[in-house]
Ligand SMILES: Cc1ncc(C[n+]2csc(CCOP(=O)(O)OP(=O)(O)O)c2C)c(N)n1
């Protein structure tokens with residue numbers, strides 16, 4: 001099997017393979033031709049399928065999101081690029097009042113097969129309007145399936161699944177996992193099958209097994225959590241790391257089982273802390289594993305401030321390996337380590 | 343190149359008629375040089391740590407960087423007519439507008455470096471510059487400048503102040519819904535608003551032909567009953583003439599205008615742009631119409647400045663830029679705890 005470096009390559013390959021088979025798939029968005037939607041998700045496609053199926057749009061998020069709704073209702077499967085998730089404001093009405101609701105409000109008459117690709121995340125100095133993740137906002141709206149791939153394997157398999165799904169699916173690709181040369185890369189080069197394959201939404205992955213503490217995260221934070229878990233192992237702390245992979249549908253069962261096993265849970269999120277993923281996951285876990293918890297569930301997220309520009313400020317708000325490590329240490333505490341070495 | 347070139351006598355007539363003097367033109371020349379040197383100095387510092395491997399996160403200036411080399415005439419041609427109290431709302435490509443509006447060069451540079459002496463104490467960065475003292479702001483969100491400038495114009499109208507608001511944008515932004523919505527509101531309420539569309543032929547990698555249904559954006563303003571002018575954005579005198587007419591109208595209660603300035607950015611959309619969407623020949627063609635060289639040549643032809651005066655202006659500008667970059671580099675980074683303060687007043 002050959003290796004792929006980063007999620008952008010997985011996503012682009014999946015679209016290519018599905019477009020080859022399905023004439024109804026069209027790609028819409030800003031700079032989707034020459035620049036592959038800037039973060040590579042549509043790279044190479046226009047050379048193969050031409051400008052009639054890979055369409056550069058004017059800078060009109062509201063309109064091309066609305067056109068995706070109309071085109072999907074008329075039988076196409078649009079793949080729409082929202083270049084940075086931060087630009088959602090310019091197109092959100094068509095997404096949350098129409099794309100997400102038309103199937104339901106029409107009593108099931110209109111399917112809404114739309115795949116939205118969007119780039120998320122900070123950590124490279126792009127400041128408050130180009131560094132957010134915001135999947136919490138979309139997950140809050142009934143009607144979107146929410147995918148946050150942390151590996152090229154997941155990126156390809158979930159994109160294929162999205163392109164075969166009759167519902168709106170949003171793929172949140174983290175910029176620091178794209179594998180593109182102009183950005184830092186915190187993922188791994190990995191083996192990805194060449195043939196197309198679809199992954200099932202709503203199946204979390206245990207990325208590392210452990211017994212003292214469960215860390216739950218998504219996207220880039222999975223990689224930072226794994227790095228923190230390695231350091232914790234040197235301290236004699238055994239950490240289980242779970243990648244939720246999709247927020248909607250959410251695999252509560254895997255989270256609850258792990259919480260029951262370790263009795264300690266730390267949720268790590270790159271989204272704003274309040275009213276988002278951390279709170280929702282904590283609710284679901286305590287609802288079913290309350291008796292097994294040894295302490296209240298903890299979280300590390302972006303404290304409720306915009307992402308600042310300057311490096312020391314940005315580092316202070318986006319969860320780092322160090323912050324995850326410190327919070328995990330505080331959770332497991334000294335007595336655990338002492339007990340082990342005794 | 344697409345406008346008739348006036349001979350010296352006609353040029354003198356046009357410039358004088360618009361209120362331009364030798365002094366004003368020399369000031370403009372100096373300002374445009376200041377912008378040029380500033381952008382070039384930022385580019386140089388931006389690549390520190392980013393070579394040979396280009397990585398947005400590396401070096402003393404992180405993140406995206408959109409420079410305006412080649413577009414100096416539009417910023418200066420418009421902003422020379424504004425007072426500190428007039429409002430300018432700019433875009434993701436904001437340095438030339440900021441400098442032309444009089445934003446302090448040291449604080450501007452320090453903000454771009456993320457330093458504590460920056461305009462926004464390092465919180466905003468290159469795409470998010472705010473300067474209350476000069477009534478300047480900008481946004482990294484395309485299409486955001488129009489309504490915000492219109493809001494300032496509404497405030498001036500409501501409070502009967504003889505002030506104007508200017509929204510700068512690219513031609514790509516003029517495809518956005520906020521463009522049409524703002525034109526309608528501005529015409530409806532006869533706001534003292536001037537929209538300046540810098541038509542540099544590209545939005546990111548997307549050429550105009552792939553994104554605009556009409557040949558020019560100013561045509562759309564006309565259909566909203568907004569006064570509209572198409573000018574040569576490489577020609578300071580042409581921009582100034584149009585801007586003077588537009589600002590005079592707005593200041594005296596005769597409502598909004600749109601100025602579309604056809605220009606060109608010499609550098610990539612952002613630094614690191616490989617430019618696969620345009621040809622080297624096109625770039626060379628536009629460089630031959632460099633706005634600073636063009637103004638300098640004309641000043642000499644008009645007898646309004648000699649080469650020595652131009653050189654002096656360039657040297658002063660260069661020294662000012664060097665001073666600002668040194669200031670920015672020697673300023674400190676903010677305390678990490680600053681990150682948690684300032685969401686609310
Ligand atoms: C709402 C929104 N959509 C997309 C972008 C990404 N983007 C940044 S600049 C740009 C192109 C802008 O082109 P134009 O308005 O012509 O200005 P120029 O860059 O040429 O100065 C795009 C698409 C954005 N910042 N905001």
Ligand SMILES: [Mg+2]
Nearest residue numbers: 512513544545
């Ligand atoms: Mg442009």
